[in-house]
Amino acid sequence: MAVAEESHFGRAAARLGTAQPPLSQRIQRLERELGVRLFERTSRHVTITRGGTLLLDEARRLLAQSDALMATARRIRDGENGLLRAALPPDMAGETVAAILAEFQQRHAGVELELHELSTAEQLARFASHDLDVGLIHHPCDVSGLELGPVLRREVGVLLPRRAAAAELEDVALADLAGYDLVLFPRASAPALYDDVLTTCARNGYAPAAVRHGQGASFVRGLILSANSVAFSPRDTHLADTALQDPDTAWRPLTGTPLAWRHSVAWPQGRSDAAVSAFAEATTQALWNTAAVSSDLPRHPIHLRPAAEYWV
Known part of the structure; x- marks a missing residue:
């Protein structure tokens, strides 16, 4: 030069x-x-x-x-501020995000946290390109080359029109949703989880005639009210919280809890420094405090099912 x-x-x-x-x-x-x-x-x-x-x-x-x-x-x-590039999935409640930030600040105030909202697929891509240091992922997914924190389970319920017969039940079996379309996150954001959800539905007597895609609370609510659809959501999300206060929609737990979102903090192998550990601990603690999680196969990944199994 x-x-x-x-x-x-x-x-x-x-x-x-x-x-x-x-x-x-x-x-x-x-x-x-x-x-x-x-x-x-x-x-x-x-x-x-x-x-x-x-x-x-x-x-x-x-x-x-x-x-x-x-x-x-x-x-x-020299002990000055570093930068930690971290990510959370889009379905985290605002209360949980705030708790993670507060917990991390208490544990490792000397590091600047660059927090992104990314799907599991986007996080895996950024791990591969070395553009992400740590993130909270959905299982099942390909975790090769990653280290994991404990796997935490969030039980999933169903959002449905309040006029639906199933809304009169205290909890709803998946078979009770027959005749309704399903609103689900785009498959590209978490392909293995998407397939796993449809597999579980089919095994439990619910085969939606159509799968519509959406994630935003207002958009999903519109589909539920106007397109004869239902959606799955943990109790702690904005979607479920809105439904509990909405005269036109309802949130109900699923009979036998057949569906659950499973999360764990993930980071590239060999990257487990103090900042990553602080984020992993802060995120796990925040989920315990705000998202009613339970421990599920701690420190072990969920095995992938064949992608096309639910079609069989």
């Missing part, structure tokens, strides 16, 4: 605090390694080639990333 900006080996060497011959040799080694001629040289001029020009922006980005990495390392070494 220095040679390109100075167009002169002598000036570039002085800028870098080195001698000209070693700098020229380093450029030659770099050209051999890249297989690209970077400069045209004459006795008086140094001109960057087209290939060198194309690589120059990439070189600047690499140097900027290197500087950012070193700056972060210095902050960590």
Whole structure:
């Protein structure tokens, strides 16, 4: 980069605090390694080639990333604020999110928490690209390459029109939902969980004629009221809380609790530092305090079912 900006080996060497011959040799080694001629040289001029020009922006980005990495390392070494990139799924209640933030602040106030709302599939993709440090995932999913906290279970009930016959029951069997369409989160956000839900429904006598997709509370409520649909939700979510106060919708537990959302905090193997541990502990504690969770197969993943089993 220095040679390109100075167009002169002598000036570039002085800028870098080195001698000209070693700098020229380093450029030659770099050209051999890249297989690209970077400069045209004459006795008086140094001109960057087209290939060198194309690589120059990439070189600047690499140097900027290197500087950012070193700056972060210095902050960590000196005990200054670091950055933790964390994620929660979209179905977390506001009370739970607030509790997680408060718990984390108490446990590890010296770290800046960058919190994202991401589905399980989005979290797994960001783990793979090294753009996420820790997150709360839905099981079942592919947890290869990840470490897990305890698996926590949130029992799921059903949201349905208050005029529905099943709304008169204290708890509702899945078979009682026959004739209703199902509103479910988009499959892309958690494919294995999506298939698992439909498998469980089919095994318990409920095969929805159509599956509609939605997550926002107002949108799901509109589908329930106008499209002869029902939806599944834990008791602690905004959807369920709204239904309990809504004269037109109702939330009821499911007979025998056949459905549950299972969560655990996940992070890449080898990334279990103090900040990750603090987030895992804060999230687990917040779920216990606000989401009526129970322990479910602690520290063991839920095995994946065949994706197409519910169609059989």
